[in-house]
Amino acid sequence: MPELPEVETVRRGLSPVMEGATVTKLELRRPDLRFPFPENFGDRIAGQRIAALGRRAKYLLIDLENGMTVIAHLGMSGSFRIEEGAGAELPGNFHHARSKDEKHDHVIFHLTTPSGPMRVIYNDPRRFGFMHLWARTELDTYPAFAELGPEPTGNILGADHLAKRFAGKIQPLKSALLDQSNIAGLGNIYVCEALWRSHLSPLRASGTTVTPTGKPKKELVALTQAIREVIADAIAAGGSSLRDHIQTDGTLGYFQHSFSVYDREGQACRTPECTGVIHRVTQAGRSSFYCPQCQR
Known part of the structure; x- marks a missing residue:
């Protein structure tokens, strides 16, 4: 999709x-x-x-x-x-x-x-x-919009917003980011990429990125910035063009060629100086790709 x-x-x-x-x-x-x-x-x-x-x-x-x-x-x-x-x-x-x-x-x-x-x-x-x-x-x-969270490219999305949503939660980060009431429009591909960029495991409990007083930890600040950057990079590249998606001019986007972690199971991690290998796990029926060595 x-x-x-x-x-x-x-x-x-x-x-x-x-x-x-x-x-x-x-x-x-x-x-x-x-x-x-x-x-x-x-x-x-x-x-x-x-x-x-x-x-x-x-x-x-x-x-x-x-x-x-x-x-x-x-x-x-x-x-x-x-x-x-x-x-x-x-x-x-x-x-x-x-x-x-x-x-x-x-x-x-x-x-x-x-x-x-x-x-x-x-x-x-x-x-x-x-x-x-x-x-x-x-x-x-509109029913699909009633519970949507902020856009990942909008000014409302910030680490403080996510801290309020994640505080005290044991829900894995991957699932929390795919929850459209937390952030609108994020999908499987770009969540994997953002987690890799911020060196966070998709399996990590979302609440562990928030302090006991409800403030975002530095990891959550980094994740928020990574979300903004990966979406901006993908838009600039014209979308991932996976499967049947095409641009209106009939050409394919090319962000798929710059994926750092998505669909790279068994390949070397691209984080500088990391010697890890990309793993794939299934979460809520979806594949998560991550490096167990540098994503914690």
Whole structure:
């Protein structure tokens, strides 16, 4: 499933075309994805100007001028591509290269832009993605957002915030970081990477990073900084592009080539002067990769 950096990559790729454009038609080629589309979805979107594109955790937000927001989730295999021209069935000149089999094109935003007609096409072979429509002023009440913690790139996330959440907890650090009520949008890959960068074991009790008075220890300060850095690096690199994720221009991201610990079981640890070997353990059904020698 695409993680936060992948969704942010998609948002940045779509923004130049979609922001300020008018949706002349929303074409739905099936009645549902993972869930049915909202009632009269196409009619409620048609004619609307797109005010802005945003993101909350792993969700793409398409803000419309009428105060409604399309909430889109990519699921396991969802992707967007951008094409020039007005006719959905015409080959046209692609603004970006085609990236998916057209038989899996399920939603098409037909747009009027200053550069002329464009199509933004949502493709999803496994159909685990979905789109909902919600009032922008009530986004905090959207079920998936109601209990979300702060963004890992936002100003709210700090060691003090995590100290309040972790104090007295025996929950392993890996599980605590994947808990979306603690931090929104962190997934398995980048948690492994952040723990490696801060030299903390995924098996360590989260409460051990907090002092008896509830203050963050230096380890937790380092972890917080590592989370920010690994997410920023991944966004700059265009996302990890694991499995089916692609950028909107059809190219693959390359952060996967700079993983330091994720999916490197049996390989030498990349920490300078460390002679350890990367191990894999299973936590709550997910693989954790870490170096037992330098991550404590």
